Amino acid sequence: MDFLCQAIIFDVDGVLINSDPVADRHWRLWADRHGVDYEAIARIHHGRPTVDTIRQVAPHLNVVEEARIKESAEADDTDGLVTYAGAQELLAQLPRDRWGVATSGTRRTVSIRFPYLGLPEPSVMVTANDVQRGKPAPDPYLLAAERLGFAPADCLVIEDAPAGVEAAAAASARVIAVATTNRAEDLARADAIAPALAAIHISVKPNGLWVHISPTA
Template sequence: MALSCDAIIFDLDGVLIDSDAVIKRRWKRWAEDRGIPFEEVEAVNTGRPAIEVIEEVAPHLDPETEIDRLGDEMATDTEGLEAFDGAKALLNRLPQDRWAIATSGRHHTATSRMAHVRLPEPKVLVTADDVDQGKPDPEPYQQAADRLGVGPDRAVVLEDAPAGVESARRAGALVLGVATSTSPSALAEATAVIPHVSALDVRTEEAGLQVDWESREEA
């Protein structure tokens, strides 16, 4: 099945960039330093803004102080960081006004990671610093669509986390789950699930973009 749309909005980590090792390493160190079981962090952190995770698992700490320190560590830790196969080629093929990134990470972290793996930086980049409510709230994807000048219902979103899938669906977008960091069953609310971004086939036509894919089962 192919989808017709006016724009594609990508999540960053887990969709375009494989940062799983960095994220786990930084959160584990943060939790150990504060005497918080890492399992509590791991249970709630996927796809959500870090400040909300901190507020949930460590309400006794000042979230602004904690997020500043954690954000700096996330932005500068690049060991094991790499772009997923096909990510750079796909972004370079897309017209610049037809794609955006909406991430739960902070702006400095997102741009640092994109620069490290040499991904092109989008004209529209929505980060945790730009929204009042992060995923699973629809605001990140609503804002990205607005800034692209398209209706959310004319956007296809690529997401690897259940919170992100919910965010995109609530915004009114169609969603393709990318099963890199979570199981396909955890992404069941998506329109379809693909194994990785290289499974996408995107064609630019006069009427917009045509998005087709290799399914998780076919991979």
């Protein structure tokens, strides 16, 4: 399947960076500390801001402060972080003003992880710090498209989580879901599903960015 777009907006965790070992480690620590069922967290946290997850599983806590503490500790933890195959090559071939990221993570987390993993700095970075409503609300992708200077409909989003796919669709952007952290059937609202990031190929043309999905990575 092929797409023509003017800009690409990437989610970060689960798309460019495999941060599952770090996220799982810190969610388990947090759950143990507060007596919360980790499995309840695991079912909902992918693609959502930390504060929203805590609000759902432990609304009696000071959710803003708890999210701040957890996010700070997690941002400093790089043990087990890796990029997904093809991430560096994909970003390297894109014009810097034609791509950005929209993540439910914090600005500090992205600012630490990208240079640590050798990824180029995004020209546009929308994080949980930049919006009042995180995914699945469309706000992160609407703001990223605005900062890139294109209408959301002219942008292509690459996501891995149902909440992110829903956010992109609500922003009127087209979306490719990579089946890295979720089952393909849970990503059915996406315009297309790629088996992995390495299956996505981009060509820079005079009329925009051509994106092709191979059936295998």
